[in-house]
Amino acid sequence: MMEKKISVLVGSLRKESFNRKIANELIRLAPKTLKMEIVEIGNLPLYNEDIDTNSPKEWTDFRDKIKNSDAILFVSPEYNRTIPGALKNAIDVGSRPAGKSVWKGKSGAVVTVSPGAPGGLASNHNIRQAVVFLDVPIMQQPEAYIGRVNELLLEDGKTVNEKTEKFLTDYMLAFEKWINHF
Ligand SMILES: Cc1cc2nc3c(=O)[nH]c(=O)nc-3n(C[C@H](O)[C@H](O)[C@H](O)COP(=O)(O)O)c2cc1C
Numbered sequence: 001m002m003e004k005k006i007s008v009l010v011g012s013l014r015k016e017s018f019n020r021k022i023a024n025e026l027i028r029l030a031p032k033t034l035k036m037e038i039v040e041i042g043n044l045p046l047y048n049e050d051i052d053t054n055s056p057k058e059w060t061d062f063r064d065k066i067k068n069s070d071a072i073l074f075v076s077p078e079y080n081r082t083i084p085g086a087l088k089n090a091i092d093v094g095s096r097p098a099g100k101s102v103w104k105g106k107s108g109a110v111v112t113v114s115p116g117a118p119g120g121l122a123s124n125h126n127i128r129q130a131v132v133f134l135d136v137p138i139m140q141q142p143e144a145y146i147g148r149v150n151e152l153l154l155e156d157g158k159t160v161n162e163k164t165e166k167f168l169t170d171y172m173l174a175f176e177k178w179i180n181h182f
Contacts, residue, residue: 001180006036007069011076011087011123013042018149019113022168023075025160026111030172036073039065041090052097059093063102066094071179072108072136078116078123083130091130103134107182109175111144119145139178144171 008027012019020038027036045056052059066072076087083091095101110127112120124145128138144167146152152164160168 001031001033001176003033003035004070004176004179005068006030006034006071006073006179007039007066008036008073008075009041009087009090010038011041011074011084011127013086017077018115018153019075019077021153021158022111022113022146022149022160023073024158025165026073026075026168026172029165029169031176034172034176039069041086044086044090044093047089047092047096049096062090063094066102066106069106071175071182072103072106072131073175074108074110074127074131076110076112076120076123076127078112078114078120081122082126083123087127088130091127091134095134101134103131103136105135107137107139107179109139109144109171109178111146111171113146113149115148115150117147119147119149121145137182139175142171142174 008023010020010023030036043058044062077084094103110124112124114120152160
């Protein structure tokens with residue numbers, strides 16, 4: 001299969017984020033055709049249409065990185081049953097100026113991760129809702145609601161257990177197939 005560039009957006013900004021750890025595991029386990037890179041979103045000023053005639057450099061750099069990728073993998077927690085503000089802000093920044101959205105023409109998938117049993121299900125579907133509107137076809141199966149994440153990591157605090165490793169490996173194989181449809 002052809003090599004593809006994947007931007008990974010992590011919805012948590014905290015250093016010891018479970019989501020970042022799972023994102024790193026997804027990168028480690030991905031097929032070699034996928035060139036995956038975490039694109040940071042914590043430095044993006046809050047979206048404000050008033051300053052979009054002279055966009056902050058952080059916005060233009062972020063938009064360029066998304067433009068230069070083939071597909072997007074969202075890995076996010078759920079905050080108060082929906083999308084964390086930092087991730088929603090990144091989605092909004094990429095969607096503007098009107099008619100120049102950098103999301104158009106990308107495909108993607110959404111993984112949500114939580115210490116809670118439902119695995120961020122509400123956030124997962126809210127992310128889908130926003131990006132489907134932005135014309136990003138999202139992989140439907142397999143779904144990834146990774147609950148009780150604190151029980152899935154080994155003692156090093158970084159690596160997932162064997163069963164989770166198999167799930168994440170299969171997920172990335174399905175993702176590779178999915179994005180090659182486009
Ligand atoms: C503001 C806030 C709201 C939260 N709301 C939810 C929630 O609705 N559902 C959930 O499963 N966990 C919720 N949590 C707990 C997070 O899942 C937990 O803090 C998780 O570790 C965050 O992801 P991270 O480890 O990648 O930072 C919330 C945490 C914060 C800080």
